[in-house]
Amino acid sequence: MSESNSRKPRLGLVGLGIMGAPIARRLRERGYDLTVWNLQPDYFDRVKDSGASWAESPAAVWEASDVVLVCVLGDDAIESVCFGEVGFARARQGAKILIDLSTTSPEATVRLAKRLRDEKGSRWLDAPISGGPKPAGEGELTVMVGGDAIIFHKAERVLRAIGRNVTHMGDLGSGQKTKILNQAIVGANYILMAEILATCRAAGIDPDLLPVCLRGGLADSAILQRIYTQMSAEDFDPPRSYVRQVNKDLKSVTHFVEGLGLRLPLIDVAVRQYHRYADAGNDMEDGASVSRLYQNAEDHK
Template identity: 35%
Template sequence: MAGAGGEDKTKVERLGYLGLGMMGLPMSQRLLEAGYDVMVWNRSTGKATALVEAGAKLAGVPRDVAESADIIFMCLTDAAAVEEVVFGSDGLATVAGAGKLVVDFSSIHPDAARAIAARLRLANGMGWIDAPVSGGTVGAEQGTLAVMAGGDAADVERARPYVLAMARRLTHMGPSGAGQMTKLCNQVIVGCAMAVLAEATRLATNAGIDATRLPEALAGGFADSIPLQLFVPRMAQGIHSPPLGHIATMLKDLDTVIDVARNTSSPVPMAGLAAQLFRLAKSARGADADALEIYKLSAAQNR
């Protein structure tokens, strides 16, 4: 069978994907488009309909995926969801796991990633890579995600061709937990950027400047960035559907940053302020609102 790009492989492994949310659905779709055999599972089966129509096999419980697949990808909401899928009554830990590998795209605490990896290896010998992603739903749809991985180098190389069917870049950052730690650094930058860009966009709007032209005006200068080009037009025009990411997700990650910073004596004043702004946004706009609605916090009451 040919894999991504049509090249012949001496061994093309059977794949599974658990969690078909905003990221998991387009990522698993790209695996199917690359010609791989994929078994999928989601708590609400309706989300799998389009994938099944495209050729995916549907599993009833996570255990079914673990029994069928050699490499199991997953992208879940938080550490509690990961724990349930791995160690629940029908979880990954209930099957013979020697030779199998889990690649977890979820964003969870580095300590949780290390603990889950060690516990699963002890339970059934299954390998684990923590591999959170950056690039949002647009990156998932276009295959331009950046993936930062923690785990055994040989496991990362084993997973690389399949990950690169879903992403532009896969960087091995070190042992277990290193991928999650790198994602936290990413979220410091992205979370603070959202807050700062919301401030700049509001300043332009209140001063009578067309904020939608800021990306054009600042392109190529020191203020230029992917967040500037992507976020500011959406803020200024009120484009929040589909969301690029949920407020609750960004707040979860920034709160994890603060916890790790406390344990490592690392000052994170900017990330701490961004977390408080997202906490306000969660209260004002709702947990599932687009993270870019942080811009609406500064709107006058009559707007």
């Protein structure tokens, strides 16, 4: 499966959403043969001009590929892609490695990986990603990987085609556990940035000057420079992420923390605030638009 001494592996990609489409384009730019499928066929228009090939089902993607990447929304979606009526398990032959770029629960990862190995003899890497659509298209993602070290090394060059920072975190499920920690940091900071923005405005400080002033200091971060500035500019269309996804990820944070027997009040408050925004009918808004929760003075007293 290595690229070093033979041809590049044939790749498949299931999921052409906000992250999947730029990943597909990036893989084509890197010279990979790529076969794709998405539940909504019109999404193929996002990548058609890249030279990617369309397949009529996940099973057809599997048969056309050596390595298949999946970038879908959660446990139910990836289980359907793998074992549904037209899923990978229906293929006669095909890929030897599945790379799950989705944010999937660690429990589902272990369960589905065992079933895929039993039914198809194929191996699974959980490799959730962080960074956003622009880094995805530029090969600048952060990729946190769980799975057998030998399988990781076989697939590493594919992962490095999309990721600037690729780290093998340990056994199967370790990538997803790391992504939960990542989402706890991101989710809590979404709420913090929203509250800092509200505080700036209430205090009469120009909110656009804050990231300029703090750049390079201890309080600086990618969240401050990217998400806070997006909130300040009300730059939410088109969405770079969806509230429904962040909200789902934060529910996973709660489940994970409770399973460890921990009480983490800071994270708990952030999770509840984000749920509040999502439950108000904002599922398909940009994830950073949670700042609107604080636009009325009564909301942040």
